[in-house]
Amino acid sequence: MSDQQTELTLKSWQERQEYAEMMQPIIGRLYRTYGVEILVYGRSLLNVDTIHIIKAHRLIERHEGVKLRLRESFPFIEALSKMKLAPARVDLGKLAFNYLFKNAAEGLSIEAYLQCELIDIVDQVDNIPAQDIVLYGFGRIGRLLARLLIERNGSNNKMRLRAVVVRGGRDGDLEKRASLLRRDSVHGPFNGSITVDHENSAIKANGTSIKVIYADAPDKIDYTQYGINDAIIIDNTGIWKDEAGLGLHLKSKGVKKVLLTAPAKGAIKNIVYGVNHQDIVADDLIVCAASCTTNAITPVLKVVNDKFGIRNGHVETVHSYTNDQNLIDNYHSAERRGRSAALNMVLTSTGAAKAVAKALPELAGKLTGNAIRVPTPNVSMAIMNLNLATTTSKDELNSFLLEQALHSELQAQIDYTASTEIVSTDLVGSRYAGVVDSQATIVDGDRAVLYVWYDNEFGYSCQVVRVAEKMAGQQLLNLPK
Template identity: 50%
Template sequence: MESVPSKEYERWKQEEDAADRMIPLIGHLYRRQNVISTFFGKGLVHKNGLEIIQLQDFVCQHVRKTITSSDTLILLQAIVQHAGYAYSMRIDLGRTFILVEPFVVDYKKNMLVDDAKSHIMRSLAAFLDSKLEAIADSLHLPRSVDDAGLMQKPSDVVLYGFGRIGRLLARLLIEKSGPGVKLMLRAIVVRRGTREDVAKRANLLRLDSVHGPFLGTIKLDEEANAFVANGNLIHIIYSDAPDKCDYEKYGINDAVVIDNTGKWRDEEDLQQHLNAPGVSKVILTAPGKGKIPTVVAGVNDEQIVDGVSIYSAASCTTNAIAPTLLALEEKYGIVRGHIETVHSFTNDQNLIDNYHTKERRGRSAVLNMVITETGAAEAVVKCLPSLKGKLTANAIRVPTPNVSLAILNIELNHDTAQGLTVDEVNAYMCSTSINSPLQNQIDFVNSAEVASSDFVGYRAAGIIDGKATIVQGNKVILYVWYDNEFGYSCQVIRVLQKLKGIVHRRFPDKNQASEIDRLLGLSK
């Protein structure tokens, strides 16, 4: 009676051990070789062992293929120890396993035979390296890590403002620092505060009531009016206006300024940043006014072009709904729709009833649900012009500090959506979250027990709640959760990477991945 649970327990401990052993290898590739490890497109960097197992289990259910942590560990060992062409790329360990499964199976059969095991490992690495070399040659890329210039100076980034979004952007930029990383947070611009200003701002970065403590160390450098976060020297610059900063004085050049204050939103005002010495580009973390291009990563980031210096990264809600709307538009066609957002309170609301220039927002944020307006429908049209005149939107602010919910009530094209079922819609959206260009933007859950706090810290722009999906004829209602702080900040970083031309080559490449997906029955 006890043999079955005992075997299952032993299997679990083996997989847990394998997942734990993957972590330093994933970290080594990321920090030293600028390699992002994924599993069918889902990121593995900065995950703990249990999160790796959980992610692999979810994906394997969808692709209907068993790939264990022990399998992916073997791949990682081969890449780290022997694959010289593994640098500056995204390596999909899940799809790579399909390419090299016979090697992995053979290796596991010979685990106790050292000579055979070593020979198979070298053969596996040689096979992988030949594939990686072919990609490098086809793209005329450097032939080694040293030739790739991974130690070259990264692009300078400045945060103008240090509120909720600013501090999360700082965490993300610091998290990504290392020899192979192409971005470096150099300065934060704020208004002058008290004598303990730098210490207080460092503590706000160190501790967060919603997102938890900063992972790493933060030390003050009072002489430089700066702090050092995980080895990164970050200057605190005081200024009352964008054009009053001389960044070159701090050795900052050709910088991207991310304005997260929301104070300046039109081209004329944001142009002030470009007048400051050391600045070349500006990203606004709010809906822009006038003709400023609106870019949602994964949706229309091809609009980032040479000659344009100012971009808006839209709002958290626009980033949450635009990818899902794009997926529906491409598959079925959208006739019309209404979006209702149930949004956590923000710091522009009042803690207790008090005067506010906007209707209803003067009421206590922690005691009330407050109906208010949202510009999400108009902003979506800026990145998805085909939806012009088709969408309306409203918002309800609720007494929670983070994670919001967008309810998409969409009428689809009758011809393409005829006979559509809940299972078909969910299958399509789940597939899109794993096997599409939108897999960084869309995630999918299918649990009847999840609640808003479960999505704190999600890096996807929006997470579709499959259990809540409703389909009636050609009308679909989708519930999309989103971390309106962290998920949005991840999208801003993706826009920043696109703006600076940071694009990781992929292995397997597009053609190989398509063939693998065809073999697995994933092709749409």
């Protein structure tokens, strides 16, 4: 490369950085002022650095084959900053790409085009009420839920984390809870500031005061004494899984609804957001967000079944070890799980394949499943061996799944990668329910094998938050449609 080419490359990079730096305050202001979250092809730009903004734009070329430069998308976000909007998720990348490369504007100016595309939220009154959230339990999922709720701080934040409930506190308990929220061996440091408020028995995180309540039973708490009313309790302890147990929460003052972060027993609705979240009605007091694996596989199974039909199949889960297993060999009531999780692959059962039918009844009785726990702390994979009702090809199936990931109603649940080098740690922090590994797809006539990665902690937690939003009546529009 010549000196001139080197100089041009550097200049191009600096230009992208400058535009990303100009976008950052607008992105933050749109969220804090109007509750508008800006995305680029499904990637949220809220609270990200300039490099993430640049990388999100690069994804467009990978998917569409055409570059969308930051200098081309900047006029659109600049125009958005001058509009009065209601809360929504607005995809800047799709708006700009459709206008510039798909002739969606029909001769309109950028401002007029945005008025048309965002007509549902332009000059609309924000009438979405804020919702109090309490986390019952503060383990792996509880702390990730806290991170997700805290990162959306601002006057327009609709999901307000008010408290966490844990068992009896010893000396130094607050500091230890705060430290576990501040530092995570898998997901890295907390993005912000965390301090301990001993006087109020609270953890302060990025301006949010989170009351730490000590209790030994879910029906023994008066949340109203802490100013918490009509709260949604997100139970992530895994202790209570049926209506009788989870119903104990509803006996505490200040509680309106309960959301379980594990597979439920009995008649409780098992919800996979994106697939059957519309089954949630205002009268539902107890709802379950299913399991991480069920959330990972059901969206992909739904779109494949809708397009090609699924006669039957088997789902094998290669799952990271969890806190339920032993670090070294010791007694465990379950078969095989007493053996060291860090040293062994452990064959175990999973109800995820059968649980799919609770969210997708048309697949009832068509799937079997099993699981292998492996010595990694996070990110798992589902291998789906499917017998289809119609024949297809690898290219056709992958193209269809890419389209679903980019433009379907399941675009927040299904992600897609064409990388030949991706491994499990690359998916830590993925906000999708599952990520289709297109390079591993196998198709032979009417038989298909799909490999779907998923961050069984963070990706699942994102799904839980979406279910909680639906329970609170806070389902935001995704624009453009």
